[in-house]
Amino acid sequence: MRNKHATQLIFELSTTGRNGVVLPECDVPTRDVDQLVPASLLQSDCPPLPEVTEPEVIRHFTNLSTLNMSVDTHFYPLGSCTMKYNPKRNERIAGWDGFAQLHPYQSESSLQGMLRLLSELQQMLGEISGLPAVSLQPAAGAHGELAALMVASAFFKQRGENRTKVLAPDSAHGTNPASARMAGFDFITIRSQADGRVDLEHLKENLGDETAVFMITNPSTLGLFDDQVQRIADLVHEVGGLIYLDGANMNAILGVTRPGDFGADMMHYNPHKTFSGPHGGGGPGAGPICVTETLRPYLPSPTVSFCNESKTYYLDEGSEDSIGRVRSFFGNVGVLVRAYCYIRTHGPDGLKRVSETAVLNANYLLSRVKEFLDIPHGDRCMHEFVASAAPVKEATGLKQPAMDIAKRLLDYGFHPPTVYFPLTVPEGLMMEPTETESKQTLDAFADTLRTIVQETAETLHHAPHTTIIRRPDEVMAARKPMVKWTENAD
Numbered sequence: 308m309r310n311k312h313a314t315q316l317i318f319e320l321s322t323t324g325r326n327g328v329v330l331p332e333c334d335v336p337t338r339d340v341d342q343l344v345p346a347s348l349l350q351s352d353c354p355p356l357p358e359v360t361e362p363e364v365i366r367h368f369t370n371l372s373t374l375n376m377s378v379d380t381h382f383y384p385l386g387s388c389t390m391k392y393n394p395k396r397n398e399r400i401a402g403w404d405g406f407a408q409l410h411p412y413q414s415e416s417s418l419q420g421m422l423r424l425l426s427e428l429q430q431m432l433g434e435i436s437g438l439p440a441v442s443l444q445p446a447a448g449a450h451g452e453l454a455a456l457m458v459a460s461a462f463f464k465q466r467g468e469n470r471t472k473v474l475a476p477d478s479a480h481g482t483n484p485a486s487a488r489m490a491g492f493d494f495i496t497i498r499s500q501a502d503g504r505v506d507l508e509h510l511k512e513n514l515g516d517e518t519a520v521f522m523i524t525n526p527s528t529l530g531l532f533d534d535q536v537q538r539i540a541d542l543v544h545e546v547g548g549l550i551y552l553d554g555a556n557m558n559a560i561l562g563v564t565r566p567g568d569f570g571a572d573m574m575h576y577n578p579h580k581t582f583s584g585p586h587g588g589g590g591p592g593a594g595p596i597c598v599t600e601t602l603r604p605y606l607p608s609p610t611v612s613f614c615n616e617s618k619t620y621y622l623d624e625g626s627e628d629s630i631g632r633v634r635s636f637f638g639n640v641g642v643l644v645r646a647y648c649y650i651r652t653h654g655p656d657g658l659k660r661v662s663e664t665a666v667l668n669a670n671y672l673l674s675r676v677k678e679f680l681d682i683p684h685g686d687r688c689m690h691e692f693v694a695s696a697a698p699v700k701e702a703t704g705l706k707q708p709a710m711d712i713a714k715r716l717l718d719y720g721f722h723p724p725t726v727y728f729p730l731t732v733p734e735g736l737m738m739e740p741t742e743t744e745s746k747q748t749l750d751a752f753a754d755t756l757r758t759i760v761q762e763t764a765e766t767l768h769h770a771p772h773t774t775i776i777r778r779p780d781e782v783m784a785a786r787k788p789m790v791k792w793t794e795n796a797d
């Protein structure tokens with residue numbers, strides 16, 4: 308049983324008059340608050356704060372912190388999100404005063420260390436991607452997509468071309484169409500073939516002089532590397548369009564191949580996926596973008612440059628064609644410092660091994676999972692793969708077996724994989740083990756999945772059985788979040 312504390316709100320632990328701190332006697336003259344603040348601004352009643360002891364506070368929040376699964380507590384094969392281990396050393400380094408206590412309004416001369424780090428990161432990201440012009444500003448992958456599409460828009464405008472359409476395959480992440488629309492483009496979905504690769508005929512039918520950008524995730528969210536990518540790039544370039552590479556899956560190809568070499572003109576990285584930054588909760592992500600030299604003038608500004616004469620780093624406002632700022636200051640620097648540490652720690656050969664190991668782990672897990680679930684897209688994958696629980700639907704009559712299996716995994720201490728994405732796979736379970744997991748962990752996960760798919764429909768459908776919250780109404784939770792405590796809430 309979980310500690311009862313963790314099931315209660317801290318307000319419910321409150322006992323009138325209880326106290327966690329003892330303040331020393333005030334040693335300066337005091338005045339009543341109504342002499343200092345106008346009465347109209349004063350509350351008549353004290354705020355209903357919980358009255359609890361110090362140990363109660365500590366236990367309450369420590370117990371709460373264990374209710375969620377995390378990379379540090381559980382195997383977390385959430386496909387497409389790359390939930391890899393966050394090295395604690397990088398956390399420590401990012402917290403050093405020399406980084407954490409800097410202020411963006413300091414003079415450039417007193418920020419030389421940070422500017423050098425950012426400049427080197429720009430260079431490394433440019434080299435890894437084969438796209439040399441880099442902006443670190445965007446605050447997440449989706450924001451990188453938007454910024455790059457704004458770059459494309461500025462580029463076409465400069466050339467006097469009215470290109471209104473952005474295209475992406477049906478396996479694309481939802482952020483692709485969203486970014487396209489936000490950047491003012493119309494969005495067209497291109498079909499995938501049964502083998503998961505882009506349907507070239509459908510693509511050709513939709514290419515023309517209105518084509519602005521084709522967005523491709525390669526490897527795709529199905530965990531497949533589309534080997535037609537060079538051909539796709541040629542087709543899009545022939546009609547004057549640009550190729551955008553959604554780089555969320557760079558974990559599969561670091562040091563193996565480069566988007567710039569297979570035809571991409573622009574891309575984003577997700578440092579919180581590929582370069583081990585912590586996701587959410589612990590803070591923001593980042594979404595650096597890399598583009599060709601041709602597109603460099605349009606990048607968000609400022610970028611970081613080095614002045615050869617004065618031997619100093621400085622913030623470069625760039626050309627007057629720049630789309631300008633897309634975020635305040637230099638971007639989410641804390642995440643960028645972690646990415647820098649990760650890249651420097653591994654070096655070129657190490658990064659290649661990261662990807663090779665991630666791909667090996669995914670293929671090992673695939674080979675185990677295919678013993679009892681469908682794998683619609685073949686026997687080999689890149690860093691992730693999508694299994695289908697459709698056979699379980701037939702065997703049990705369950706309506707949403709992928710969801711039931713995901714919930715049941717919680718009982719066994721595993722974070723579930725991504726479910727029902729991409730929509731092209733029925734009852735999809737998208738698994739991404741990452742490079743940091745051992746064979747024992749992968750075996751334990753596969754063995755558990757095998758056990759689960761043999762359980763009764765009744766057991767599956769009512770899972771999870773051991774968690775405090777079982778099946779929250781996710782729609783209601785999103786539409787009508789209850790963020791305020793009230794005395795009589797039930």
Ligand SMILES: *Cc1c(COP(=O)(O)O)cnc(C)c1O
Binds near residue numbers: 450524555577
């Ligand atoms: C995660 C992801 C994104 C969006 O990145 P965020 O950093 O979450 O905004 C875009 N595309 C793909 C394929 C992704 O997996």
